[in-house]
Amino acid sequence: MAGRVGRLFLLGMLLWLAGTKGQSAEPLVTTTRDPVEQERCLDRLNQVFEALRKFRSEQHRLPDALSELVPDYIQDRRTLICPFVDKSADLRTWMAGLYKDVIADEVSSYAYEFCLVRLPREWWRGVARTYRDYKEDQRGVIGDKVPLIRCMAHEPRINVSFGGDWYPSDTEWETRFEGAHPDLSPAGLQARKVSHSFPAAQDFPGRNPAADSTMLDLTSSYNGLLQSDWQGYPGNNLKSLPPAVHELDGVKFDVRGVVQLAGRKLPITFPARTAPISVGRRCKRIHVLQGTAFTPGDVMEIARYKLQYADGSVEQLAVTYGVHVADWWLNPENSNVPSKARVVWTGLNDAAKSWGESLRLFLTTYDNPHPDREILSVTFESAMKRSSPFMLAITVER
Ligand SMILES: [Zn+2]
Numbered sequence: 001m002a003g004r005v006g007r008l009f010l011l012g013m014l015l016w017l018a019g020t021k022g023q024s025a026e027p028l029v030t031t032t033r034d035p036v037e038q039e040r041c042l043d044r045l046n047q048v049f050e051a052l053r054k055f056r057s058e059q060h061r062l063p064d065a066l067s068e069l070v071p072d073y074i075q076d077r078r079t080l081i082c083p084f085v086d087k088s089a090d091l092r093t094w095m096a097g098l099y100k101d102v103i104a105d106e107v108s109s110y111a112y113e114f115c116l117v118r119l120p121r122e123w124w125r126g127v128a129r130t131y132r133d134y135k136e137d138q139r140g141v142i143g144d145k146v147p148l149i150r151c152m153a154h155e156p157r158i159n160v161s162f163g164g165d166w167y168p169s170d171t172e173w174e175t176r177f178e179g180a181h182p183d184l185s186p187a188g189l190q191a192r193k194v195s196h197s198f199p200a201a202q203d204f205p206g207r208n209p210a211a212d213s214t215m216l217d218l219t220s221s222y223n224g225l226l227q228s229d230w231q232g233y234p235g236n237n238l239k240s241l242p243p244a245v246h247e248l249d250g251v252k253f254d255v256r257g258v259v260q261l262a263g264r265k266l267p268i269t270f271p272a273r274t275a276p277i278s279v280g281r282r283c284k285r286i287h288v289l290q291g292t293a294f295t296p297g298d299v300m301e302i303a304r305y306k307l308q309y310a311d312g313s314v315e316q317l318a319v320t321y322g323v324h325v326a327d328w329w330l331n332p333e334n335s336n337v338p339s340k341a342r343v344v345w346t347g348l349n350d351a352a353k354s355w356g357e358s359l360r361l362f363l364t365t366y367d368n369p370h371p372d373r374e375i376l377s378v379t380f381e382s383a384m385k386r387s388s389p390f391m392l393a394i395t396v397e398r
Pocket of ligand 1: 082083084085151152153154158
């Protein structure tokens with residue numbers, strides 16, 4: 001199930017499986033466009049909203065799940081099931097077609113987004129937060145228009161807002177508000193909270209005298225400190241990797257900072273490429289210490305190293321997800337190592353720990369296609385996919 005849910009998120013399928021091709025062998029549930037069914041459902045949603053309102057005024061909090069309304073605030077538990085779902089499918093079938101965490105309990109067909117289920121790791125890479133935390137952040141931006149309960153059995157979907165109004169929307173209701181509030185995603189909301197100024201060159205530790213010229217000096221390309229939450233997610237850092245010359249699987253690296261490139265899911269906007277990093281020598285091989293945040297959804301090129309030779313020629317070394325690099329967060333259920341990389345460092349931080357995950361960095365070795373030519377410089381460039389590549393050190397081998 002976890003793998004399937006992961007793929008769903010990658011596809012941007014927030015809640016809904018029905019209607020997608022070849023996704024699942026599970027029975028698909030249908031949706032309705034019938035305005036009569038919409039009216040019936042709205043009647044029921046209003047009853048649920050009233051029960052929620054009463055619960056909130058008496059308990060001074062929201063319920064953790066809709067089932068908490070039964071029996072004190074809702075006597076008949078069928079009130080928690082859309083009338084169309086009730087007659088077209090049994091609840092179990094219906095649940096099988098949905099991403100059930102959002103609903104969070106097994107007695108309701110309605111989506112309750114203020115539940116205490118954790119946000120998926122593909123949405124959030126800080127210390128774990130719940131859907132409710134996320135929804136409260138959305139309320140901070142658009143107020144009580146945030147849906148409190150939703151019915152996904154209709155086209156369009158039905159939303160009853162925190163303020164008690166109803167409105168139709170796509171599966172992703174946020175698109176309705178996109179004009180005025182461009183990004184209500186977890187990363188977009190976090191972007192409003194974090195500083196967008198990058199550390200200066202002097203904020204990084206000075207170059208270690210043990211670092212010789214084969215270990216490229218990345219000082220002017222660093223944009224993240226090892227000990228800071230450089231990607232913009234709280235608790236997500238490389239504090240457990242001390243700045244030093246590290247010998248990793250036989251290769252020495254000058255490790256003092258992070259070169260992070262842009263990606264769509266990071267709260268901070270990073271550059272798409274570095275300035276050319278000076279090499280000034282011939283070499284047989286190029287060793288890179290790297291990682292990436294989030295999965296792109298498939299095996300694909302997520303970045304490249306562009307080699308500029310002294311004779312004017314240019315070569316590109318691909319950074320392909322699944323081949324040269326993989327997500328630096330190690331999910332114990334999916335510990336695949338990319339085919340042409342070695343895991344040379346593992347560690348922890350508070351964010352990964354809160355998810356039961358750990359960290360890893362990859363050593364990738366590239367053969368220089370022209371070992372007889374002097375390389376002037378190397379440029380690290382993002383392919384602007386969903387995965388956000390970063391690199392810590394480059395060492396060339398004579
Ligand atoms: Zn409904």
